[in-house]
Amino acid sequence: QKEVEQNSGPLSVPEGAIASLNCTYSDRGSQSFFWYRQYSGKSPELIMSIYSNGDKEDGRFTAQLNKASQYVSLLIRDSQPSDSATYLCAATGFQKLVFGTGTRLLVSP
Amino acid sequence: EAGVTQFPSHSVIEKGQTVTLRCDPISGHDNLYWYRRVMGKEIKFLLHFVKESKQDESGMPNNRFLAERTGGTYSTLKVQPAELEDSGVYFCASSQGPTSGAWGTDTQYFGPGTRLTVL
Numbered sequence: 536q537k538e539v540e541q542n543s544g545p546l547s548v549p550e551g552a553i554a555s556l557n558c559t560y561s562d563r564g565s566q567s568f569f570w571y572r573q574y575s576g577k578s579p580e581l582i583m584s585i586y587s588n589g590d591k592e593d594g595r596f597t598a599q600l601n602k603a604s605q606y607v608s609l610l611i612r613d614s615q616p617s618d619s620a621t622y623l624c625a626a627t628g629f630q631k632l633v634f635g636t637g638t639r640l641l642v643s644p
Numbered sequence: 645e646a647g648v649t650q651f652p653s654h655s656v657i658e659k660g661q662t663v664t665l666r667c668d669p670i671s672g673h674d675n676l677y678w679y680r681r682v683m684g685k686e687i688k689f690l691l692h693f694v695k696e697s698k699q700d701e702s703g704m705p706n707n708r709f710l711a712e713r714t715g716g717t718y719s720t721l722k723v724q725p726a727e728l729e730d731s732g733v734y735f736c737a738s739s740q741g742p743t744s745g746a747w748g749t750d751t752q753y754f755g756p757g758t759r760l761t762v763l
Binding site: 539569571577578579580581584623630631632633634635636637 | 648675677684685686688689692699700703735737750752753754755756757
């Protein structure tokens with residue numbers, strides 16, 4: 536079993552819709568969770584971080600964490616074609632990041 | 645402020661050769677990490693420096709890999725001799741360190757990566 540699991544996708548949504556990206560993790564010692572966006576050939580870019588159970592909102596992005604279910608999600612409202620990228624979920628308990636394989640999101644105009 | 649930079653962006657070498665990758669972290673960042681992504685797999689941790697000291701090298705695959713960070717500034721990752729399975733994208737990341745005592749609050753900023761191809 537992988538430590539951090541994501542559906543590889545692609546997840547296809549029309550422009551303006553809500554994109555929902557999900558992630559589960561196996562290490563209950565994980566304390567913090569991160570969503571990175573990666574465009575093809577580019578570096579991973581931090582979108583959201585979340586440490587406490589519940590929701591955290593930043594602009595069009597909302598991260599949700601449920602430690603009891605070991606589940607993290609990222610919602611993107613009003614999706615734009617420029618949001619098309621691979622979204623990487625990462626967990627950390629102590630310094631090093633443990634990544635999932637990423638979910639490819641395609642937003643069609 | 646300049647981000648994390650890596651050199652070269654691409655490297656193609658033959659099996660058995662040596663390659664050295666370089667990472668320049670964001671100025672003032674004491675923490676420097678190396679990660680690797682092999683095709684089709686997730687990004688995996690290799691090692692972590694705090695200044696010039698190796699804090700965690702549990703992800704280094706074998707003794708063909710040698711990382712250094714002399715003076716606590718830039719870092720190099722040498723692969724000698726390279727094997728076919730070493731092909732992948734090598735990412736470097738840097739961070740300031742935790743602001744509240746909890747490492748989970750520390751943000752790692754990634755460089756563009758070096759794509760290594762071993763033929």
